[in-house]
Amino acid sequence: MKRRKFVAALGVGAGALAVSACNSKTDSCGPDGASGTGAQNGVMADKKQTYNWKLVTSWPKNLPGLGEAPERLSRIVKEMSDGRLNIKVYGAGEIVPALEVFDAVSSGVSEIGHSGAYYWKGKAPAAQFFTAIPFGLTAQEINGWLHYGGGLELWRELYDDFGLIPMAGGNTGVQMAGWFNKEINSLEDMKGLKMRIPGLGGEVLRKIGGVPVTLPGGELFTALQTGTIDATEWVGPYNDLAFGLYKAAKYYYYPGWHEPGAMLEFIFNKEKFNALPADLQAILTHGCRAVNQDMLDVYTAKNNDALVTLVEEHNVQLRKFPDEVLKELRKVSHEVALGISETSPLTKRIYDSVMKFKGSVVNYHAISEQAYLNARTL
Amino acid sequence: MKRRKFVAALGVGAGALAVSACNSKTDSCGPDGASGTGAQNGVMADKKQTYNWKLVTSWPKNLPGLGEAPERLSRIVKEMSDGRLNIKVYGAGEIVPALEVFDAVSSGVSEIGHSGAYYWKGKAPAAQFFTAIPFGLTAQEINGWLHYGGGLELWRELYDDFGLIPMAGGNTGVQMAGWFNKEINSLEDMKGLKMRIPGLGGEVLRKIGGVPVTLPGGELFTALQTGTIDATEWVGPYNDLAFGLYKAAKYYYYPGWHEPGAMLEFIFNKEKFNALPADLQAILTHGCRAVNQDMLDVYTAKNNDALVTLVEEHNVQLRKFPDEVLKELRKVSHEVALGISETSPLTKRIYDSVMKFKGSVVNYHAISEQAYLNARTL
Numbered sequence: 001m002k003r004r005k006f007v008a009a010l011g012v013g014a015g016a017l018a019v020s021a022c023n024s025k026t027d028s029c030g031p032d033g034a035s036g037t038g039a040q041n042g043v044m045a046d047k048k049q050t051y052n053w054k055l056v057t058s059w060p061k062n063l064p065g066l067g068e069a070p071e072r073l074s075r076i077v078k079e080m081s082d083g084r085l086n087i088k089v090y091g092a093g094e095i096v097p098a099l100e101v102f103d104a105v106s107s108g109v110s111e112i113g114h115s116g117a118y119y120w121k122g123k124a125p126a127a128q129f130f131t132a133i134p135f136g137l138t139a140q141e142i143n144g145w146l147h148y149g150g151g152l153e154l155w156r157e158l159y160d161d162f163g164l165i166p167m168a169g170g171n172t173g174v175q176m177a178g179w180f181n182k183e184i185n186s187l188e189d190m191k192g193l194k195m196r197i198p199g200l201g202g203e204v205l206r207k208i209g210g211v212p213v214t215l216p217g218g219e220l221f222t223a224l225q226t227g228t229i230d231a232t233e234w235v236g237p238y239n240d241l242a243f244g245l246y247k248a249a250k251y252y253y254y255p256g257w258h259e260p261g262a263m264l265e266f267i268f269n270k271e272k273f274n275a276l277p278a279d280l281q282a283i284l285t286h287g288c289r290a291v292n293q294d295m296l297d298v299y300t301a302k303n304n305d306a307l308v309t310l311v312e313e314h315n316v317q318l319r320k321f322p323d324e325v326l327k328e329l330r331k332v333s334h335e336v337a338l339g340i341s342e343t344s345p346l347t348k349r350i351y352d353s354v355m356k357f358k359g360s361v362v363n364y365h366a367i368s369e370q371a372y373l374n375a376r377t378l
Numbered sequence: 379m380k381r382r383k384f385v386a387a388l389g390v391g392a393g394a395l396a397v398s399a400c401n402s403k404t405d406s407c408g409p410d411g412a413s414g415t416g417a418q419n420g421v422m423a424d425k426k427q428t429y430n431w432k433l434v435t436s437w438p439k440n441l442p443g444l445g446e447a448p449e450r451l452s453r454i455v456k457e458m459s460d461g462r463l464n465i466k467v468y469g470a471g472e473i474v475p476a477l478e479v480f481d482a483v484s485s486g487v488s489e490i491g492h493s494g495a496y497y498w499k500g501k502a503p504a505a506q507f508f509t510a511i512p513f514g515l516t517a518q519e520i521n522g523w524l525h526y527g528g529g530l531e532l533w534r535e536l537y538d539d540f541g542l543i544p545m546a547g548g549n550t551g552v553q554m555a556g557w558f559n560k561e562i563n564s565l566e567d568m569k570g571l572k573m574r575i576p577g578l579g580g581e582v583l584r585k586i587g588g589v590p591v592t593l594p595g596g597e598l599f600t601a602l603q604t605g606t607i608d609a610t611e612w613v614g615p616y617n618d619l620a621f622g623l624y625k626a627a628k629y630y631y632y633p634g635w636h637e638p639g640a641m642l643e644f645i646f647n648k649e650k651f652n653a654l655p656a657d658l659q660a661i662l663t664h665g666c667r668a669v670n671q672d673m674l675d676v677y678t679a680k681n682n683d684a685l686v687t688l689v690e691e692h693n694v695q696l697r698k699f700p701d702e703v704l705k706e707l708r709k710v711s712h713e714v715a716l717g718i719s720e721t722s723p724l725t726k727r728i729y730d731s732v733m734k735f736k737g738s739v740v741n742y743h744a745i746s747e748q749a750y751l752n753a754r755t756l
Contacts, residue, residue: 079660080458135754138747140518140551143671144678173518174746236746255749282457283661289668293521300522303746304738318745326753360682366755367696368552368614368681369516371633373748375704376513376740 051085051276055112056105058098058119061091064242065235065298066264069170070114073266073291080283085276087112105267106162113267114169117155118199123162125340126347129354130155130166132259134200134333137358139171139261139296141365145357154350165273167288169264170295173303175256176240177321178233179224179249184321187328196220196232201258203336208328224248233258237306238299246310251319257329264295429463429654433490434483436476436497439469442620443613443676444642447548448492451644451669458661463654465490483645484540491645492547495533496577501540503718504725507732508533508544510637512578512711515736517549517639517674519743523735532728543651545666547642548673551681553634554618555699556611557602557627562699565706574598574610579636581714586706602626611636615684616677624688629697635707642673 055074059067074087090110092098101113102120118131130151137145145151146168159166178197184190191209195202202212213229223229225248232249234240236256246252266288273281310316321329341351433452437445452465468488470476479491480498496509508529515523523529524546537544556575562568569587580590591607601607603626610627611634612618624630644666651659688694699707719729 076660076664080657080664082655082657138750140674140678143675147672147675148679174750176746237742254745255753256746257750257753260750260754277460279458279460282454286454286458286668287664289671290664293667293671294525296518297521297525300518300739301526301735304735304742307742307745308738320745320749321753323756327756330754330756357679357682360686361678362754364615364682364685365751367632367685367698368554368634370748370751370755371698372516372552372635372638373743373751375633375635375699376638376708377744377748378701378705378708 049277050083051280053085053087053111053272054095054109055087055089055114056095056101056110057089057113058092058101058115061089061094064239065172065295065302066170066239067091068298069264069291069295070112070266072294073112073114073287076290077283077287080287081280085280085283102162102164102267105269106164108269108272111269111272113265115265115267116262117166117265121199124158124347125343126158126350128200128340129337129347129350130158130263130265131199132262133337133354134204134258135260135330136333136337137261137354137361138365139173139263140369141358141361142171142261142263143168143292144361145354149357150353151357154346154353158346158350159267160270163270165268165270167266167268167285168292169266169288170292171264171299172235172259172262173296173299174261175233175236175259177253177256177258178231179240179245180231180251180253180319181224181227181249182230183251183319184253184325186322187325190325193231194229196223196229197258199258200333200336200340201233204258204329204332207332207336221245221248235262236299236303237310238302241306241310246314246316250317252310252316253319253321255320257321257326257333266291427655428461429658431463431465431489431650432473432487433465433467433492434473434479434488435467435491436470436479436493439467439472442617442680443550443673444548444617445469446676447642447669447673448490448644450672451490451492451665454668455661455665458665459658463658463661480540480542480645483647484542486647486650489647489650491643493643493645494640495544495643499577502536502725503721504536504728506578506718507715507725507728508536508641508643509577510640511715511732512582512636513638513708514711514715514732515639515739516743517551517641518747519736519739520549520639520641521546521670522739523732527735528731529735532724532731536724536728537645538648541648543646543648545644545646545663546670547644547666548670549642549677550613550637550640551674551677552639553611553614553637555631555634555636556609557618557623558609558629558631558697559602559605559627560608561629561697562631562703564700565703568703571609572607574601574607575636577636578711578714578718579611582636582707582710585710585714599623599626613640614677614681615688616680619684619688624692624694628695630688630694631697631699633698635699635704635711644669 055070057070061067062071070089074089077085077087095110096104099119101115104110105113116131118128120127155166182193193210194213195205195210196213196215197205205212215223220232224232234243234245341348433448435448439445440449448467452467455463455465473488474482477497479493482488483491494509496506498505533544560571571588572591573583573588574591574593575583583590593601598610602610612621612623715729719726
């Protein structure tokens with residue numbers, strides 16, 4: 001991929017990036033609420049009618065990982081529906097700019113969108129909780145919370161006012177902390193650090209004395225190279241290698257404390273979705289679930305090879321944040337998330353739900369996933 | 379659930395428990411090979427024909443977690459196909475015993491099966507690699523290997539001789555090491571340990587001086603209570619609480635080194651699958667993918683609450699294996715897997731593929747998933 005074209009089309013940080021759907025606030029729906037409700041509300045299947053739908057995204061077409069998911073949904077829905085539901089995917093800027101996906105689907109300009117919920121914090125602060133919370137849930141955990149911990153019902157409730165139905169649209173897994181031209185050996189080194197880091201992570205950086213910078217994707221590489229910024233986060237090896245960031249920075253820091261499992265979203269225009277026959281509603285709902293897993297599979301497989309290339313071919317130097325820095329980032333991350341929770345009663349309910357889930361899953365994963373990974377590298 | 383009924387029906391260890399499908403050895407198929415091939419080979423969709431299929435399983439009907447997945451596949455396939463493909467689920471022993479699922483689907487007695495590949499090691503030693511390898515891949519990692527690391531193509535090749543198409547059928551996540559009435563403080567304590575532990579884990583135990591015991595599920599609880607065995611592995615808190623094992627053992631050990639992400643399998647009779655219309659093939663393929671993720675979501679959410687109940691209400695004592703024991707188990711696990719790899723050229727190719735993937739994903743996850751989980755609990 002041509003980097004220039006990619007970043008121009010992107011306009012927003014891919015590195016700044018949730019999910020399934022119910023039709024009303026009162027539905028008590030499980031992970032298949034959309035189809036469940038669909039089965040009640042959807043019209044009887046009309047086998048003769050063909051639907052031609054649009055899907056707008058916040059990424060350039062076929063951006064590695066993120067951009068592959070909507071194309072995949074389009075393909076598998078066409079296969080499963082025997083061509084009755086055709087979805088044409090549009091990259092950022094083709095119909096609407098990257099950051100107007102939410103409005104475009106809400107208003108019915110497009111039937112489906114693929115984006116990241118945290119872009120919509122201006123409309124609903126709680127949306128951020130459905131992408132990633134610094135020091136929050138991993139990909140496996142956020143899927144558990146969404147589908148069996150009450151997360152999805154809350155997300156539907158949040159988007160219902162906008163005439164939207166959300167579903168999980170993929171996950172990047174734990175990201176990298178980012179590309180740095182300044183070595184971080186203590187908390188003191190974070191003071192004054194000019195870093196392009198959007199969302200909640202940026203708020204955390206500000207609170208510990210850093211300077212979060214907002215930059216369009218197109219200016220990021222040069223800003224890093226010329227020293228206008230000291231650091232930037234992006235995604236992980238698979239995307240970062242394609243973006244060429246190793247050419248503009250000395251150190252590649254980990255772990256990605258700010259986005260420990262960034263969830264993407266599919267959003268559907270509620271009125272259009274509810275007017276579909278029940279079988280097509282089910283195909284969309286379960287198709288999204290399949291695509292949601294597929295993206296994590298892509299990242300899990302492709303980050304490995306990309307990391308090897310970065311380290312062995314491009315001599316990238318890996319660095320881990322000192323414990324002192326990680327502990328402070330964690331403490332401040334909790335304060336920032338708590339602050340957002342106070343913006344509305346629904347935001348508070350969402351915050352309480354995700355934090356209750358986190359409290360217990362951290363304990364269980366300490367003796368399962370975490371204990372196992374550590375035993376493997378003893 | 380009545381435990382007596384459950385264990386009687388089970389007959390085999392649920393705790394001893396792998397996935398998408400291609401139709402020929404020469405197909406170069408991605409994660410959707412089955413539907414891809416299906417689209418070429420499947421007959422034109424006949425909207426009038428209704429298919430009534432059977433699905434036999436190795437579990438009692440609706441066993442928590444494992445037994446929920448086939449019911450879920452049946453339900454979502456019915457929804458997506460608008461009733462054209464109806465799948466009736468049979469528990470272990472209803473049509474065929476738990477350990478005859480493979481043969482029943484291979485011979486066409488049943489069109490679909492849900493089981494664990496490692497039960498079929500007598501037919502193909504490599505099958506074990508598609509459930510879990512001691513000190514091998516986690517759930518996230520095995521999904522990456524299968525769908526984007528070449529694993530699935532190899533699994534299809536392995537099962538092709540039996541007229542079967544395999545697909546991933548869920549994952550338990552990292553399991554617990556098991557229930558013990560003897561404390562393990564050193565390698566010496568593993569000598570002579572009589573433990574019910576099937577599969578590769580049992581081989582490893584034998585090599586370090588323990589005594590792996592094979593016991594039908596129905597005798598397990600009493601054997602543990604009376605001291606006939608010192609320990610048993612099962613699954614994790616969600617299943618173990620339902621099974622009541624805390625009543626028969628003093629200590630609950632972690633981590634589950636022997637099954638760090640046990641994958642279940644859906645198996646399809648190849649001839650029957652290929653005769654389906656292409657859209658129904660796609661619905662099965664992507665439906666399996668959705669169910670595969672769903673099971674992990676169930677375990678991720680429900681193990682937490684079950685662990686809290688075990689510890690707080692039943693005073694279960696958690697114990698971690700000493701590092702000395704874990705290191706030796708890891709060393710011997712590699713020897714056992716390597717030994718199996720030498721049984722046939724195909725087995726060797728499968729072993730080489732999974733081990734190559736593991737080599738790189740361990741490095742990447744050391745700085746992502748693992749580093750993050752550790753930072754979260756610093």
